[in-house]
Amino acid sequence: MTRKKIQIKRIDNTTARQVTFSKRRKGLFKKALELSTLCDAEMALIVFSATGKLFDYASPSMQEVIQKLDLRSENIDKMDQPSLELQLQRSTCTLLGKQIVEKSRDLRKIKGEELQGLGIEELMELEQMLDVSMSRVLKTKNNRFLEEINALECKSTELMDKNQQLMKQQMENVFNAKTHNLLEEGQSSELATNICSSAAPLDQDPDIYNTSLKLGLPFPDRF
Numbered sequence: 148m149t150r151k152k153i154q155i156k157r158i159d160n161t162t163a164r165q166v167t168f169s170k171r172r173k174g175l176f177k178k179a180l181e182l183s184t185l186c187d188a189e190m191a192l193i194v195f196s197a198t199g200k201l202f203d204y205a206s207p208s209m210q211e212v213i214q215k216l217d218l219r220s221e222n223i224d225k226m227d228q229p230s231l232e233l234q235l236q237r238s239t240c241t242l243l244g245k246q247i248v249e250k251s252r253d254l255r256k257i258k259g260e261e262l263q264g265l266g267i268e269e270l271m272e273l274e275q276m277l278d279v280s281m282s283r284v285l286k287t288k289n290n291r292f293l294e295e296i297n298a299l300e301c302k303s304t305e306l307m308d309k310n311q312q313l314m315k316q317q318m319e320n321v322f323n324a325k326t327h328n329l330l331e332e333g334q335s336s337e338l339a340t341n342i343c344s345s346a347a348p349l350d351q352d353p354d355i356y357n358t359s360l361k362l363g364l365p366f367p368d369r370f
Contacts, residue, residue, distance in 0.1 A: 164197065165196075168196055168197070172194055172196075172202055175192070175194070176192065176202075176204045179192050179206075180204065180206075188206070189206060189207065189211070189215070190204075190205065190206055190212065191203070191204075191205040191209050191212035191213065191216075192204040192205065256273055257273070257276070257277065257280075
């Protein structure tokens with residue numbers, strides 16, 4: 148014989164309802180005890196009857212389970228609330244994001260983009276900013292030119308000094324070689340002195356081998 152399925156709904160008869168409550172409550176508490184024993188679970192079970200009577204079961208105790216529940220609730224609340232440091236970081240990130248957007252917009256305007264919505268005052272302000280930027284660029288470029296010119300002038304001076312030293316050394320070598328040859332050939336000291344006299348003006352006049360280098364800013368009309 149097939150077991151009739153009981154429809155789950157409120158029992159209207161008061162006596163039948165109290166009897167069913169008593170049976171189901173005992174079965175519920177029995178299942179709770181079994182679950183606690185078999186699975187080593189902590190639990191608290193509270194049941195109020197229709198008349199307001201309290202029935203409860205707890206493992207290990209009702210107070211311990213409620214304290215554990217309260218502690219867990221506090222930890223969850225703390226986890227849900229971001230720390231002060233995290234809030235500051237979020238605020239800083241938001242501010243930096245806004246600044247990046249503003250700077251990107253200004254950069255596009257400087258590049259001549261997105262100018263359709265600008266008014267006369269904004270365009271004049273942008274023009275003034277571009278003039279200042281261009282002036283700084285030209286000033287920096289001129290400074291670089293002057294630095295390169297000064298470096299080239301120093302290099303030219305060093306090369307001319309070295310050239311003079313080499314010419315002087317070469318003339319001394321030529322003079323010494325001629326003097327040595329004359330002495331070996333038995334020439335008089337008077338002839339050697341004449342050779343020295345003829346070579347002296349070359350040593351005393353550096354303009355013979357002086358080389359000059361004129362430097363300046365390229366295209367002076369443009370500055």
